Amino acid sequence: EAQVTQNPRYLITVTGKKLTVTCSQNMNHEYMSWYRQDPGLGLRQIYYSMNVEVTDKGDVPEGYKVSRKEKRNFPLILESPSPNQTSLYFCASSRVGGRPDNEQFFGPGTRLTVL
């Protein structure tokens, strides 16, 4: 089954304790992206990656890091989480290639609470 998986689905942590949210896709997609979803603010892009070893900032990258060492994986790293990073996080992937109708496939989400 074609899918994007994220782990963990739920996480409660404390300020300053480093954490990683994993994302994996099995569709051989070049493009992967991380979003955060907050009430009234919609989906805001954190980072994205066009391919292995190619990453770029989205609209709200502060406080986050990413890496793309393998095509299928795109982990999101919070080195020193703060309460304002409490949010619902989504990973997404799609093909790349000129045509605009590249559907983005989203993971099930990770709800993060930073105390």
Add this chain to the structure above:
Amino acid sequence: QQQVKQSPQSLIVQKGGISIINCAYENTAFDYFPWYQQFPGKGPALLIAIRPDVSEKKEGRFTISFNKSAKQFSLHIMDSQPGDSATYFCAANPSGAGSYQLTFGKGTKLSVIP
């Protein structure tokens, strides 16, 4: 700068009614306009999409209307059902370079009441 403006933020419709969600954009390079549907506890999923060379696209009870000159597009849900209760995001992206980058509206939470 919000490039895709979506309204309303929330919408309550009675079962059997028509739900209408509107979006407007400024960037004339946008060439594809998808709508994503998100159920509680799930990630968004593509619902329906339109290219600007047509003014309307219909899939079952869901219709996109597109007005290129006004740079506006809307989602109509006919005969709305409680199972349609979800958050809907309009989006846009360009052709060519950057076609993979979706710009999302802020979302509309639709509640269909029996």
